[in-house]
Amino acid sequence: MFTILPIKGYIDQIDGFYCDGIHAGLKSNSKLDLGFIYSDKPCTVGAIFTENRFQAAPLKHFLQYEENFKTNFVLINSKNANALTGRKGIENINTLFSQLDFGSLKLVNPIMSSTGVIGNPLPIEKIVAGAKSFDLTSKNGENLSRAIMTTDAYAKSCMYEVKLEDGTSFKIGAVAKGAGMINPNLATMLCFICTDAAVPYADIMEALKTNSETTFNAISVDGDTSTNDTVMVLSNGNSNAYNKEAFAEVLRLVMFDMAMLMVADGEGAKKVAAFEVINAVSNEQAMIAAKALSNSLLVKTALFGEDPNFGRIASTIGASRIDCDDEKLVISYNDVVVFNKGEICFDAATEARAGDVLKKDKYKIICDIGLGEGRFTAYGCDLGYKYVEINADYRS
Template identity: 50%
Template sequence: MFKIFPIDGGVCAPEGFVADGISAGLKKSDSEKEQLDVGYIFMKNPCKVCAIFTQNTFQAAPIVYFNQFVKDKESNFILINTKNANAMTGERGVSDVREVMECLIKKYPQIKNPIMSSTGVIGVYLPKEKIMESLDKITFENKDNFSHNRAAKAIMTTDRYEKEVAFEVVLQDGKNFRIGAMAKGAGMIQPSMATMLCFISTDAKIPEQEAQKILESCVQKTFNAISVDGDMSTNDTVMLMQSGLSQAYDSVAFEQALLMVMDKLAKDIVADGEGATKLVGFRVSGAKDVFEAQKCAKALSNSLLVKTAIFGCDPNWGRIASTIGASQVMCDANKLSIKIGGVLVYDKGEILFDVQREKLASTQMQKESFMVECDLGIADGEFTAYGCDLGYEYVKINADYRS
């Protein structure tokens, strides 16, 4: 057996990683002081970086650049800028990425095949001069114990707090490896499609053919529970960098730890959704299969009427039932059961919603986090999607001019 326990250090926790946040003046307005707006991760020994990108047809320029020039090569550097997505910018966008990357290589010969990642406004050309000027601030040793945290801060957009995590995995033979990560989200993700970025570092020594497969499997169970492939922003990215320096590896332990990393960050992203006050899990069980369970769970987590009812702490189970019925999955009112915050309100055709249960459920809904459980009673497909409520703050953030 193996043991997994949380450690400090974020993306710099595994051996061989340097990260920091710097300022390129992207977030700066005339009256404000400089803020961190460009983050980077450097890995001492280059390796193939695994990546999963948005399914949006209009992939942003840095993604196009990665697929054209970096994929399948060994790389050791990721540069992440905020305030500008470099999306819908055509060939000029891609050549802007290339220019910034060439500037990096020219300045720092230790950088191999650098990767760029961007988040921010769509349809505006990259402020590449500002970014290139900031590159002088890059260092190749961690300056202090907070550099990983500055990197996580630098990639934030409307996020209210930085999102970091790290675990140490101790294998049965006493060997150990580490996984660290940082992410940004803050939009309500699907269906609002604010960009989700996640960068994972590890010193585990993963067989080359396994890394991408495990990454995909874990994304499916975590980030895809908060965001549908086809409904992503132009920039969504999950990347895994592996230094291999621990010389240790166990596929079951690694997958488990990676799942924990992503699960934590995915929940952080939902809980930090724009204007969100609550994290809600929608567990659908008893579906025809896992795909129908997923379809139904996501329909619930995306329903405007369900989201606003949650904001109002109203255990309005009729809206939940109606959303299930509209989600086009196999279901039957006489087999369906619905629990809100553990309180059974509808059971196989029977309405159990009396004043007492209503009060109880409403009290549960006032918590920061609770579950909505729907058993379709058809077969054994199961999926849990995470969502948040929708309140005034969401409208405020997104109706504000050019947020």
């Protein structure tokens, strides 16, 4: 048995972890743009990355290390993705780290992570100058969370404490960024999860891959996948506590929290919808339909307009090419049934009730396929004028 308790604060509350964020001149107006995570003990590290074939230089640099390596330092910059920069992008990371010296605090297999505009060389001079001002004994998770933001409307973090049956306990927390270019198969997102649990590498990777399917791989803002997407777990083992089942469950909670914060941000989004597809022929077919709904621009704009247009829902399911039959399909907005096995239930009163559901900040759109037992829930948001405004001048 174990108990999982949400707690307030940032990853700097976890034993042995230090972090901060500064302004290094990458962003204008003195905004924070460079941060770090440091551990007083080398961490077991596991990560999953974007499925975009054009992976950014920081990801390639990470993958040059041997599997199951340990690290004590992650350097994170915003405003520049260091993507589509070729071999020079990796060389720049090596050059950058070769110029950092923190005295008695030696860097072990340092990791670089970047987010921002694709296709620009990394501004090494600014980053080195900024990083040299770091105090690796700082504990300022709030600054770190703001330094990694790009188009995010707000910083994203969460914290949990896990109490085990033997009386030991460990903490786990995350800091993340992500608001746009969010599509199933990760997203334009960075997520750093720190824990003082003593987690074996194999267990980190197993839990990451399993939990990603129902969290980061189940959200969509705009149907795009970027080049830098990273979910990383750092385990320094300082608590000497561990339970595989408890770790897998609390990691799921952390990843779900971060995923929901990202889709709710959504570069101007006001609505979050859970697209719950049930009774499909298989779980795989349910996933296909649910993700099609979360990605559909027509569905997203209907959410923005608070229009319970069930025709767009049904059309998207049919276009996903899963097995379906309109005489078995049931569509509901929360508990308001608008289409029931070939019968249109959309009279004036029902439309008004469904419209009231769409006025809420969060709701479910439930699609009962009626052909099996497969199910999957994907999460999406509305798409409005603000999204176009943000992305029309993203490089400025």
